[in-house]
Amino acid sequence: MRYILRRFGFYVLAAWVALTMNFFLPRLMPGDPATALFARFKGRLSPEAMQGLREAFGFTHEPLLKQYITYLGHVLKGDLGISVAYFPSPVMKVIGTGFVWTLFLAGSAVVLSFAIGTLLGVAAAWWRRGWVDTWLPSALVFVGAFPYFWLAMVALYVFGFTLGWFPLGHAYSDDITPSWSFGFAIDVLRHAVLPVGTVILVTLGGWLLSMRNSMIAVLGSDYVNLARAKGLPPARVALRYAARNALLPSVTGFGMALGFVLGGSLLTEIVFSYPGQGYLLVQAVRNQDYALMQGIFLVITLAVLGANLCVDIFYLWLDPRTRESRS
Amino acid sequence: MCIDYITDRGPVRAIDHVSLDLERGEFLGVAGESGSGKSTLAQGIMRILPPPAVITGGEAIFEGRDILTLDEEELRKLRWSRMSMVFQSAMDALNPVITIGEQITDTMHAHGDMSARAARDRAAELLEMVGIPGDRLDAYAHQLSGGMRQRVGIAIALALEPTLLILDEPTTALDVIVEREILEEIRGLQRKLGFAVIFITHDLARMLQFSDRVAVFYAGRMAEIGPAEELRTSPRHPYTQGLLRAFPSVHGSTVEMFSIPGTPPSLRNPPAGCRFHPRCPVAVELCSKVSPELKQIGPGHSAACHLAK
Numbered sequence: 167m168r169y170i171l172r173r174f175g176f177y178v179l180a181a182w183v184a185l186t187m188n189f190f191l192p193r194l195m196p197g198d199p200a201t202a203l204f205a206r207f208k209g210r211l212s213p214e215a216m217q218g219l220r221e222a223f224g225f226t227h228e229p230l231l232k233q234y235i236t237y238l239g240h241v242l243k244g245d246l247g248i249s250v251a252y253f254p255s256p257v258m259k260v261i262g263t264g265f266v267w268t269l270f271l272a273g274s275a276v277v278l279s280f281a282i283g284t285l286l287g288v289a290a291a292w293w294r295r296g297w298v299d300t301w302l303p304s305a306l307v308f309v310g311a312f313p314y315f316w317l318a319m320v321a322l323y324v325f326g327f328t329l330g331w332f333p334l335g336h337a338y339s340d341d342i343t344p345s346w347s348f349g350f351a352i353d354v355l356r357h358a359v360l361p362v363g364t365v366i367l368v369t370l371g372g373w374l375l376s377m378r379n380s381m382i383a384v385l386g387s388d389y390v391n392l393a394r395a396k397g398l399p400p401a402r403v404a405l406r407y408a409a410r411n412a413l414l415p416s417v418t419g420f421g422m423a424l425g426f427v428l429g430g431s432l433l434t435e436i437v438f439s440y441p442g443q444g445y446l447l448v449q450a451v452r453n454q455d456y457a458l459m460q461g462i463f464l465v466i467t468l469a470v471l472g473a474n475l476c477v478d479i480f481y482l483w484l485d486p487r488t489r490e491s492r493s
Numbered sequence: 494m495c496i497d498y499i500t501d502r503g504p505v506r507a508i509d510h511v512s513l514d515l516e517r518g519e520f521l522g523v524a525g526e527s528g529s530g531k532s533t534l535a536q537g538i539m540r541i542l543p544p545p546a547v548i549t550g551g552e553a554i555f556e557g558r559d560i561l562t563l564d565e566e567e568l569r570k571l572r573w574s575r576m577s578m579v580f581q582s583a584m585d586a587l588n589p590v591i592t593i594g595e596q597i598t599d600t601m602h603a604h605g606d607m608s609a610r611a612a613r614d615r616a617a618e619l620l621e622m623v624g625i626p627g628d629r630l631d632a633y634a635h636q637l638s639g640g641m642r643q644r645v646g647i648a649i650a651l652a653l654e655p656t657l658l659i660l661d662e663p664t665t666a667l668d669v670i671v672e673r674e675i676l677e678e679i680r681g682l683q684r685k686l687g688f689a690v691i692f693i694t695h696d697l698a699r700m701l702q703f704s705d706r707v708a709v710f711y712a713g714r715m716a717e718i719g720p721a722e723e724l725r726t727s728p729r730h731p732y733t734q735g736l737l738r739a740f741p742s743v744h745g746s747t748v749e750m751f752s753i754p755g756t757p758p759s760l761r762n763p764p765a766g767c768r769f770h771p772r773c774p775v776a777v778e779l780c781s782k783v784s785p786e787l788k789q790i791g792p793g794h795s796a797a798c799h800l801a802k
Contacts, residue, residue, distance in 0.1 A: 386543065388585035395541045396600045396649070397572035406599075407588055414590075485590055486633045 169489070173478050177471045184467040188460055189237050193230070246464070247457035251449045257461040260446065265465055267337050268442035271358060271434065272427040275365035280420050282366065283373025287416075288409045290374065291381035303378065306371030318364045318437040325360060332360045335439035361438040365431075369423070376419060381412035414485055421477030425470030505760050507533045507546065509713040512787075517656065520683060520690045522700035522721065524736065525710030526757050531693045532581065534710075535661045538691075539578055540568055555657070574604045576657040577650040579643070581665060586646055587634035593620075593645050594630030600652045619648040623678060640671035647679065651686070658683075660692045676703050697736045701725045706793070709733045712758050712768040715787060719794030729790055729801040731773045767799070775800060 200219040204211055211219075228236075240246070246257035290299040309317070326334045338344065338353050384390060385408050393407040432444030439445070443462055450458035482488055507530045515521050525531045536542045538553055540560060553560040555576065563571065580586035588596060597619060598612040607615075617627030623644040625637075634642055643663060650658055660679070664672035680703055683690055694700050700707055701721045708718040709732065717730040728734045735753040755772040758764055764771055770780035779799050787797040 388580050388582055389588040391541055391543070392578075392580055392586045392649075393588070395539055395572055395578055396603065397569045397574065398599060398603045399569075402599065402603070406591070411588065411590055487589060487635050 169482065170479060173475060177475050181468060181471055184471075185238065185241060185464065186234075188464050188467075189234055192456060192460065241464070246461040249450075249458045250455040251453035251458060252455075257457050260458060261443070261461050261465055264441060264443045264446040264462075265469075267440060268431055268435070268444065269469075270354075271361055271440060271442055272365075272431040273424075274358070275362045275431075275434075276369075276420075276423055276427045278362065279366040279369045280373055280416070280423070283370045284377045284409075284413065284416055286370070287374045287377025288381055288404065288412075290378040291385060291412075292404050292408075294382070299378070303371065303375055306367075306374060310368045310371040312368070314364070314368055315433050315437055317368060318361070318434065321360055321364050322437060333357050337441050357440075361434045361440055365427070365434055373416065373419075377412060377416050380415050381408055384408050384412040387411075410484075414481075417477060417481055417484060421474045424473035424477070504547075504549075506549075507713050507760060508537065510551070511710075511713075511715050512551075513708060513715075513718075515657070515689050515691065518683070518687050518689055520680070520692065520703065520705045522704030522707040523691060523693045523710060524695065524697045524700050524707060526695060529710040529757065530713040531695075531710055532661050535578065535659045535691065535693055538659065539572065539576065541572075541578075570604070573600055573650075573655065574653045575655055576659065577653070577655040578659040578661060579646045579650045579663045581662045584634075584639065584642065587642055589634050592631050592633060593637070594632075596645075597630075597649050597652055600649060604653055616648075616652070619652055620645070622651070622682065623648045639667055640675065643667060643671075643675060644678070647675070647682075651682065651688075654686060655688055657689045657691070660690060662694050663692075665694075672699070697733075697739075709736065712763055713760055714768060715797060716769065717794075717796040717798075718787075719791065719796075723791065723794055729794070729796040730769075730798045731775055731800075732769050733796075735772075735774075767797075 200216060204216050204219060244258055246261070249255050249257045249260045252260045286298060286302060290296070290302065293299060322334065325331050333339065333356060335357075337357055338350065339357075342350060342353055344350060390403065390408050393403045398407075431442060432447060434440065435442045435444035436448060443466065446458065447462050449455070450462065511530075511534060513521075513534075523531050523534070533542065533546065536546075537548055538555075538560065540548075540563075542548065548561060551561070555571075558571075560568070560571070587593065594613065594616050597616040598609070601607050601612045601615065613630065617630055620629060621627045625641055625644055625648070629637070634645075637645065646663070658679075663679075664675055667675065676699070679690065692700060692704060697707075697709070701724060704721045706719065707721045707724050709716045709724075709730065711732050717724065717728065717733045719729075724733060725737070728737055732753070739752050753772055758768055758771070764781070765784075766782045767773070767776070767780045767785050770776040773780065777799070783799070785797045785799045787795045788801070789795045790801050
């Protein structure tokens with residue numbers, strides 16, 4: 167329990183550091199969003215409006231410390247400012263929908279890839295030199311070596327455009343209204359197959375190999391040998407004794423991958439015009455929408471921290487040795 | 494029995510035509526230097542040899558059945574219910590993320606129907622029997638000391654009351670006092686429960702103290718086998734004699750330490766004739782040419798030496 171509290175404290179600290187950097191970085195850059203926005207309107211705004219914009223963005227002439235405190239207060243209240251690209255929606259609202267789609271897309275891709283890859287790794291190590299072990303790792307590493315966007319576009323062209331099995335883009339069909347219905351769920355799943363599938367395809371090999379290698383090491387250990395000698399059923403030896411222990415290094419990797427994918431689903435979302443965070447980020451950059459960018463960075467950072475906290479707690483449950491030795 | 498390790502440069506014979514027999518309830522010691530094939534033999538009997546080791550010939554008759562011809566499922570049933578084993582390293586033989594209680598009870602569940610409740614009670618009983626409080630069932634291996642872990646290993650081994658218990662250097666990782674305690678514990682349990690023991694160690698002095706009979710291995714072959722008392726007082730093979738002098742007496746009298754010159758031969762190309770002859774202080778010309786057969790030199794006492802009478 168103390169361990170969890172300490173980890174939690176660490177993540178709160180990390181979140182604060184992220185917030186602070188998020189505040190100072192734009193202020194260290196030359197120019198400011200208000201000037202940028204002012205320029206975008208090509209002289210159609212009055213100088214008074216410029217002053218108003220500055221205030222709206224928090225770039226006032228107050229001392230930096232006071233600005234910083236105001237900023238922290240706003241963030242805690244969930245107020246991240248007004249989006250320029252989606253004017254006049256508040257950033258929080260714009261990010262909200264995008265975040266949900268990204269969480270769904272990236273989350274299911276990572277979890278599925280991890281689960282399938284790990285199971286295949288268990289199979290490859292258990293039936294060493296069997297067909298899974300012989301063909302799959304090299305095939306998947308080969309596929310994983312392609313640039314992702316290229317693979318995604320080929321998949322989109324073949325399965326979406328030529329064969330027409332799956333829709334070409336977006337999270338759901340335009341002629342359907344979002345609701346908690348079976349039809350809508352099916353529609354969303356059909357739209358998710360290609361983006362999720364391609365991400366799984368390129369990341370599967372890594373999970374397979376890391377699980378396979380750590381499983382092979384564990385299979386040679388005395389306690390697995392003892393489990394065999396005890397006459398336990400093979401399935402129990404493979405899963406409860408070997409895979410359970412071999413999983414530990416992979417779980418650490420899983421925590422890191424979660425964060426990476428939340429930030430890195432950008433390419434997927436662009437190729438498949440998926441309305442997630444990556445797509446929003448591109449819109450924000452194109453429109454020099456500083457508030458939106460800042461908001462997205464912040465949400466990604468917090469999501470990564472949150473995901474890692476979850477993995478930490480999961481690890482605690484998985485490995486009893488961590489329960490005492492660190493507290 | 495013959496066991497080969499298949500390597501890139503051809504097979505290496507780790508166990509070379511070794512024949513052993515064991516009575517019900519007997520305590521047999523197997524001694525030898527590192528690499529003499531003691532552990533390979535033990536794993537061969539359990540048929541848990543890791544690749545690249547392969548049993549290339551012979552038979553292992555256990556209660557009238559040849560273990561080497563059993564299929565996986567028959568073997569699985571036989572293992573642990575009839576014969577079990579305590580591993581060399583107590584540190585590594587327990588799964589670090591499963592409670593010791595589960596590691597005892599899953600053995601019982603794998604070999605017969607037993608309610609979770611009954612299995613737990615029995616596991617606690619087993620722990621008490623090896624000197625660990627029964628309420629430590631939910632402990633993990635890292636919460637126990639080395640000696641306690643090895644005791645858990647023994648509790649696991651005795652869970653199904655086997656007729657044969659193989660101890661593969663069970664006390665090498667422990668200090669002398671704990672080692673003695675554990676061996677005495679096993680000896681006591683053996684008298685009470687009546688199982689046979691194959692006790693493997695490189696510590697000949699310790700072994701002579703605890704065993705009924707002792708077999709001495711050298712480079713994958715048996716050098717000498719006989720009643721413990723006889724081996725202690727009148728060893729016939731020069732290697733056994735050397736080994737005995739290499740260990741200080743347990744009774745504390747200071748004797749000059751002696752070590753056998755040279756190192757054990759490579760099993761890849763063992764010396765011709767008697768494998769011990771390059772290191773043997775009394776070797777004659779015959780020893781480098783003809784490999785000595787194991788011959789009887791007394792009741793239940795045999796040695797593989799041309800000079801032994």
